[in-house]
Amino acid sequence: MTDAAPPAPFVHDLFVIGGGVNGTGIARDASGRGLTVALAEMGDLAQATSSASTKLFHGGLRYLEFFEIGLVKKALVERETLLEAMPHISWPMRFVLPYSPDMRFEGDTPTSRLLGWTMPWMKGRRPGWLVRFGLLLYDTLGGRKYLPGTATLRLAGTPEGAPLQDRFAKAWEYSDCWVEDARLVALNARDAAERGARIMVRARVTAAERAGDHWRVTVEHESGAQEEILARGLINAGGPWVETVLRGALRRNTSEGVRLVRGSHIVTRRLFDHDKAYFFQGEDGRIIFAIPYEGDFTLIGTTDKDHGDDPSRPAVCTDEEADYLCRFASGYLKRPVTRADVVWTYSGVRPLYDDGAKSATAATRDYVLSLDAGPATDGGAGSEPPLLSVFGGKITTYRKLAEQALARLRPFYPAMTGDWTAGVALPGGDFEVQGGYDRLVGELKAAHPFLEDAHTRRLVRAYGTDAARICEGAVRPEDLGRRFMPLLTEAEVRWLMRHEFARTAEDVVWRRTKLGLRMDEGQIAALERWMQGAMAMAAE
Numbered sequence: 001m002t003d004a005a006p007p008a009p010f011v012h013d014l015f016v017i018g019g020g021v022n023g024t025g026i027a028r029d030a031s032g033r034g035l036t037v038a039l040a041e042m043g044d045l046a047q048a049t050s051s052a053s054t055k056l057f058h059g060g061l062r063y064l065e066f067f068e069i070g071l072v073k074k075a076l077v078e079r080e081t082l083l084e085a086m087p088h089i090s091w092p093m094r095f096v097l098p099y100s101p102d103m104r105f106e107g108d109t110p111t112s113r114l115l116g117w118t119m120p121w122m123k124g125r126r127p128g129w130l131v132r133f134g135l136l137l138y139d140t141l142g143g144r145k146y147l148p149g150t151a152t153l154r155l156a157g158t159p160e161g162a163p164l165q166d167r168f169a170k171a172w173e174y175s176d177c178w179v180e181d182a183r184l185v186a187l188n189a190r191d192a193a194e195r196g197a198r199i200m201v202r203a204r205v206t207a208a209e210r211a212g213d214h215w216r217v218t219v220e221h222e223s224g225a226q227e228e229i230l231a232r233g234l235i236n237a238g239g240p241w242v243e244t245v246l247r248g249a250l251r252r253n254t255s256e257g258v259r260l261v262r263g264s265h266i267v268t269r270r271l272f273d274h275d276k277a278y279f280f281q282g283e284d285g286r287i288i289f290a291i292p293y294e295g296d297f298t299l300i301g302t303t304d305k306d307h308g309d310d311p312s313r314p315a316v317c318t319d320e321e322a323d324y325l326c327r328f329a330s331g332y333l334k335r336p337v338t339r340a341d342v343v344w345t346y347s348g349v350r351p352l353y354d355d356g357a358k359s360a361t362a363a364t365r366d367y368v369l370s371l372d373a374g375p376a377t378d379g380g381a382g383s384e385p386p387l388l389s390v391f392g393g394k395i396t397t398y399r400k401l402a403e404q405a406l407a408r409l410r411p412f413y414p415a416m417t418g419d420w421t422a423g424v425a426l427p428g429g430d431f432e433v434q435g436g437y438d439r440l441v442g443e444l445k446a447a448h449p450f451l452e453d454a455h456t457r458r459l460v461r462a463y464g465t466d467a468a469r470i471c472e473g474a475v476r477p478e479d480l481g482r483r484f485m486p487l488l489t490e491a492e493v494r495w496l497m498r499h500e501f502a503r504t505a506e507d508v509v510w511r512r513t514k515l516g517l518r519m520d521e522g523q524i525a526a527l528e529r530w531m532q533g534a535m536a537m538a539a540e
Contacts, residue, residue, distance in 0.1 A: 012036045012198075013413060015217050015231035017205050017245055019043075020050040021181070022367075022390050023237035024188035024199075025402040031195035032424075033406065033417045038229055039189070039197060040219050042204040042241075044507045045500075046185035049239050050395070051511050052315070052348020054265065054289055054302050057082050057090055057396045058176035061138055061279070061287075069141070071366045075396040076142025079177050081422050082399065083146060086187070086429040087436055088464030089180040092147055095289070096160050097135075097279040098168040098332060099128055135174050146433055147175035163272040163333050173276070178291070181395060182511040183462065186500040187426040194427070201501050205249050208234060214385050233412055235405065236389040240311035240351040246389060256370055258391055259354040260308060264317035264347040265301030266325050267293060267517070268337060280332050288328050294514050295454075297343065300325050307349050317345035344517060353392035367393035367401050371408050381411035427499075428464030437461070444468060450477050455487050462513065463495075470495045484527045485519050493531065505531060 014030050016023045019041025027039045041047075059076035060068070083090050135150040153171040155161025160171065193199045202222035209216055215234045219227045238245040243257045270292070277291040286304065293299035303321045307313065322345060330336040353368045368391040373382025386409055393401050403419050410416060431440060440460045445451060448471050451459075459467040470491055474480050481490025488508075496502040496512050505528035509516035516524065 009230055011214055012038045012229065012231040014038075014233045014235060014409075015208075015215060015229060016040070016235045016237055017208075017249075018237035018239055018241070018390075019045045019185070019189065019199070019201060020048065020237065020239045021046070021185050021188070021395055021398040022239070022393055022401055023235070024185050024192060025398040026235055026237060026390075026405050027197050027199070028188045028192040028195070029399075029402040029406055029421050030416075031192045031197040032420050033413075035413060035416060037192065037197040038200070038231065039192070040200045040203040040205050040217075042202070044201055044503065044511060045189050046182040046511055048311075048315075049348045049350060050185050051182035052263065052265075052346055053181045053395050054263070055179055055181050055291070055299070056093075056176055056289070057179045059138060059142060059396070060394070061134060061174075068366065071397075072138070073141040074400060075394065076138070078396055078400060079142065080145050080147065082179070082396070083177055083433055084423060084425075085421075086179070086184065086426045086464075087431060087433045088428050088461060089183045089187070089426075090177050091437070093176060093178045093291075094148075094173050094276045095176055095279045096153065096171050096173050096276050097131070097281075098155070098164055098171045099131060100167050100169070101128070132172065135172055138174060144175070147177070150174045159272075159274040160276060163335070165332060165334055168332070179395065180462070184395070184398075184426075186512060187428070189501060190427050190499055199501060201503065205245070207249050209251075210385055215387075231385075233386045233388070233409060236387065240349045242351060242389055242391060244311060250387070252372070252387075254370075254389075256368070256389070256391060257354045258351040260306070260311060261350045261352050262305045262307040262315055262347055263302035263350055264305070264315075264321040264325070265299060265345065266317065266322050266342045267344040267346075268298050268300065268341040269343060270296050271298040271329075271333065271335075271337065271341075278332070280328060282328055282331070286328075288325060290329055290332075294517055297517065300329050300337070311349060311351075315347040315349045317347045321347075351392060367391060367397065369401075369405055369408055373412070386412050428466040430465055440465065440467065444471065447471070448474055450475075452486070458487055459492070466495075482530065484530070485515065485523050487518070488513070488515050488527075490530075493527070494534070497531065497534070503531070503535070504528060 013035035014037045016027050016037065016039040019039060023039060024045065027037050031037050057079050059072045139149045151173045153160060153173050155164060155169055155171055189199050200219065204220045205217060206220050207218040215231045217229045217231060219229060221227065236242055236245050240260055246252050246254050271290065275292050277289055280288050280290065288301060291299045303324060322339060322342060326337045326339060370389045370391065371386060373386040374384035375382065388405055388408060399421055437460060441456055444460055444467055445456045459470065463470060483489050493508060496508055500512055502508050502512055505524050508527065509519055509524055
C-alpha cells in the first residue's frame with residue numbers, strides 16, 4: 001500500500017504587505033471580489049502615516065494652485081461616496097477662510113509665476129478674486145449631494161469672527177469632511193476579515209521571492225515564529241517603507257521611489273466656541289487648518305518638512321515645527337497661541353511619489369501604481385506572478401486607489417468580479433447620513449438609560465450601529481465590566497480586541513480612540529495590564 005501524498009499547501013490569490021489605509025482598502029476590495037487574501041502589518045494597523053493625518057476627506061483646495069486639477073476632482077468626487085459609507089466616523093464640516101486685503105504671499109507656485117506674483121509690483125499678493133475663483137472651481141469639480149456650497153461671511157458680530165483679529169472683516173465658508181483616520185483603517189481590515197481575508201498584525205515580511213507561478217512570502221510573527229505563505233500575486237503597500245520593502249525583502253532594484261515628507265500637528269485646549277474649522281493662509285505660501293477636535297480641543301496642522309530617506313527614523317513634531325504652527329495660528333487669532341496651550345503633538349511621514357519637485361509642499365499627492373510581472377503573454381498578463389507597488393496617495397482617494405490596483409491585476413485573475421465598494425457601508429455605517437446619527441444616539445440612550453450623554457454620543461460616533469452590539473444585554477453600568485476611565489469600559493475594549501485587532505493600550509487610546517487625551521499614565525498602564533492578562537487567558 002502506497003502512502004498518500006501530503007496535501008498541497010494552500011495558495012492565496014493575493015498577499016498584501018502593509019496595514020495602512022491603502023493596504024487594508026485593497027484587502028477589503030479584493031476579498032469582496034472573491035479573492036483569497038492575506039495581509040501582514042509589521043506593527044499595529046494605521047500605526048504610521050494613516051493615523052497621523054489631518055483627519056480630513058478633502059479635495060485639497062491648495063492643490064489647485066499647483067494645477068493638480070485631476071487629483072482634486074478625483075478626491076472631490078470621492079468625498080460624498082465615502083461619507084455615505086461611513087457616516088459614523090466621517091461627517092460634513094464647514095471651513096472658514098478669512099481674508100484681508102493686506103494679506104501677503106511669498107510662496108513660489110506655478111500659479112504665482114503665471115500671474116506674475118514674482119514681479120516686484122505684484123509680489124506677495126493673492127488676490128481675493130483668485131481665492132473666490134478657486135472656491136468656485138472647488139464647488140463644481142466634483143459635484144455635491146450633501147455638502148453646501150461656498151458662502152461669503154461678514155465676520156463682525158458672528159461666532160466665526162469672534163476669535164479672529166479685527167483686521168479680518170470678511171471670509172469665505174466652504175465644505176469638506178472630517179474622518180477618523182485610524183478607525184477607517186481598522187474598519188477596512190475588519191470588513192476584509194469578515195469577507196474571508198487573513199489579517200496579521202505585528203507580523204513582518206522578511207523575505208519574498210517568486211517560485212514558479214506564485215510568491216513564497218516569509219512572515220515573522222511577534223512571537224518570533226516564522227511562517228511561509230504562498231500567493232499568486234503580491235502587493236507592496238508599505239507606505240513609507242514601500243521602497244525599503246522593494247530593495248530589502250524583495251531584493252529588487254528600482255528607479256522608482258518615495259519622497260518622505262513629515263507632517264506635524266499640535267493639539268491645544270479649545271480655541272473657539274463653534275463647530276466650524278478655519279483655513280489659514282501663510283505669508284510663506286503654506287496653509288494650515290485649525291479644527292475642532294474631540295470636543296474640548298483644537299487640532300492645528302500641518303507642516304511639510306522633508307524627512308530624509310530613512311522611514312524608521314521616528315516622526316516627531318519638533319520644537320521648530322510646534323513654534324511655527326503656534327506662530328502661524330497667532331497671525332489670525334486675537335489671543336496668541338503659545339507652547340503652553342499645547343497638550344499633545346503628533347507627526348507622520350507621508351510617502352509621496354518622488355516626482356522631482358523642488359519642495360516638499362509642491363510634491364504631488366497623487367499616487368502611482370507600478371506593476372512588475374515580466375513580459376506580457378498573449379492573454380495580456382505577464383509571464384511571472386505579479387508584484388504591484390503602491391507609491392504615494394492620500395486618504396481621500398484610498399478607495400479609488402484600491403479599485404485601480406485591482407484593475408491593473410485583472411489580467412491575472414480573470415474570474416475576479418467587478419467594482420463593488422462604492423455605496424457599500426463599512427461596519428457600523430449602515431445608517432443615513434442626514435439625521436441618522438441623532439436617531440442612533442436616541443435609540444442607544446433609550447435602550448440603556450444609565451449611559452451618560454457624552455458616553456452615548458461617543459459610542460455612536462465611533463461604532464455607529466455596532467454601538468448597540470457593544471452594549472447588548474447591559475441594564476446597569478456594571479454590566480459593561482471594568483471602567484478604565486469614565487468613557488471607556490471593558491465591553492468596548494473587548495470589542496476592539498475581538499473585532500478590530502487591538503493588542504495594546506496604545507492601540508486603544510491613541511488609534512482606535514483618542515481617549516489618551518483624557519487619561520493619565522496610571523490609567524493607561526492599568527488598561528495595558530488588563531489587556532495583556534486578557535490575551536494570556538485567551539491563549540491558555
